[in-house]
Amino acid sequence: xxxxxxxxxxxxxxxxxxxxxxxxxxxxxxxxxxxxxxxxxxxxxxxxxxxxxxxxxxxxxxxxxxxxxxxxxxxxxxxxxxxxxxxxxxxxxxxxxxxxxxxxxxxxxxxxxxxxxxxxxxxxxxxxxxxxxxxxxxxxxxxxxxxxxxxxxxxxxxxxxxxxxxxxxxxxxxxxxxxxxxxxxxxxxxxxxxxxxxxxxxxxxxxxxxxxxxxxxxxxxxxxxxxxxxxxxxxxxxxxxxxxxxxxxxxxxxxxxxxxxxxxxxxxxxxxxxxxxxxxxxxxxxxxxxxxxxxxxxxxxxxxxxxxx
Numbered sequence: 070x071x072x073x074x075x076x077x078x079x080x081x082x083x084x085x086x087x088x089x090x091x092x093x094x095x096x097x098x099x100x101x102x103x104x105x106x107x108x109x110x111x112x113x114x115x116x117x118x119x120x121x122x123x124x125x126x127x128x129x130x131x132x133x134x135x136x137x138x139x140x141x142x143x144x145x146x147x148x149x150x151x152x153x154x155x156x157x158x159x160x161x162x163x164x165x166x167x168x169x170x171x172x173x174x175x176x177x178x179x180x181x182x183x184x185x186x187x188x189x190x191x192x193x194x195x196x197x198x199x200x201x202x203x204x205x206x207x208x209x210x211x212x213x214x215x216x217x218x219x220x221x222x223x224x225x226x227x228x229x230x231x232x233x234x235x236x237x238x239x240x241x242x243x244x245x246x247x248x249x250x251x252x253x254x255x256x257x258x259x260x261x262x263x264x265x266x267x268x269x270x271x272x273x274x275x276x277x278x279x280x281x282x283x284x285x286x287x288x289x290x291x292x293x294x295x296x297x298x299x300x301x302x303x304x305x306x307x308x309x310x311x312x313x314x315x316x317x318x319x320x321x322x323x324x325x326x327x328x329x330x331x332x333x334x335x336x337x338x339x340x341x342x343x344x345x346x347x348x349x350x351x352x353x354x355x356x357x358x359x360x361x362x363x364x365x366x367x368x369x370x371x372x373x374x375x376x377x378x
Contacts (some may be wrong), residue, residue, distance in 0.1 A: 073367045074109040075136075079116045082138060088356060089114075093363070098125070112363055117142035117159060118296065123149070134366045137376070138359055140164060140346070143269040143296060147376050157376040158362040162218060164351035169222030171345035172264055172294045175318035176227075178339045179290050180206060180262075207231040212260030214253065214277070215295065216242055216268025223264055235259065238267065259283035262292060269296035274288070279304035282314050290316040294345045297322040309335050320345045 070117045072094050077085055080099040089095050096103045096110070103110060110129045115121065117137040121144055126132060135150055137159040150157050176183055181203050189195060211227045213220045213236040224234045224247055235248045237256040242249070250256035251275070257263055263285050267273060277291070277300040285291060291314060294298055302323040308314035318339040325343055332340060 071109075072296045073111050073363075074106055075112045075114055075363065076103060076110045077114045078122075078125075079119055082114060082116060085138070085359070086191065086355070089360070089363070092360075098230075112136050112366060114138060114359065114363075115145070117144055121146065121150075126153070126155070129300070132373075134158065136359055136362050136365070136366075138355055140355075141268065142376060145364070145376075156366065156372060158358070158372050158374050159376055160264055160355040160358045161374055162347035163354035163358065164348065165218040166222050167227055167348045167351050168219050168266075168294050168345040171320060171341070172219075172223045172266070173226045173230075173294050175294070175320065175339055175341070176206070176211075176262060176264075176290065179292075179316045179318040179337075180204060180209070184339055193322045208233070208258060209261045210235070210261045211264060212236065212250065212256040213247075213264045213266055214238070214256070214299075215265065216245060216247070217266065217268065220264075220266040221245070223266055232262075254281060254284050257281045257289075258286075260285065260289065262290045265291075265293040265299055267295050267299060269299055274298045275301045277301060279308070282308045285314060287312055288315045290318065292318045294320045297325065297327075306331070306335050309337055327341075335368060 074094040075089065076096045076098060077083065077345050078098045083097055086095045086097065107128055108130055111131055112134040113132065114136050117139045118141055125182055132155060135145060135155055135157045137145060137157065140160050140163055144161045145157055147157050157187060182201050210233045211232050211234045213223055213234060216236045216238050227234050235250050235256060237250040238252050265277060279301060282305055291305065305314065305317060309317055316337040320341045321343055332338060358374055365372050
């Protein structure tokens, strides 16, 4: 019996081949277009942060599923796929708590200057008459942009550390106890810390503009655990260099991997290489959902976590 065939698109997903190879004939796009196997490919496995290659899809006549390994799916035009009879799945509610943990770690690292302390101690800068003095987190006003699963998890952590939380998003959420700001600029103006936790799409590219950064101001901390393109990165870097923005703590960037030279002389930053959701437990959950969705698709059964919007 011929086994189902799948195509893994991004090179960094190559470890999945070892996991899926016992059940499926697997191909990696980085090895070249699967010309001879094109007619057998029934599913694509993708990282949803990357744009979906429509030209590739049109070369696969028996493709039926776009299986997104990640929770985020901003690179996938779900309506376009649906119009072509392609189902789309993803991995929701797997790593949002881990991403929120990381957001809190970035806040702590920036506000309590943990990275600077580590660097100075290792360089011999800790002397009896020197001490880094920072502000307390108590009473800090946190504004959260995007109050989905990640945003709500961030809010719970910040409130536990005696910070106050408000939020903004395009649609009201009456069930939330946190107050929704009238506008994004109002939220930034009234926040000490602005956390970006919104899902990225074509409509919010550059949402955190120069005006929003200006409203957050020279004492403000900008934290991003969503997608890099939501922030006008050039405007943010200019504001940091000129002292118009106090700090930035970033796990995501406009282009990834980001060029380290871009940040060499940018002050008051804490940077991590898109690791907020990358815990062993979260990845195991993503793998499980991927295998369940692939299995359901090829068995003609209902998908476990279909994307419906």
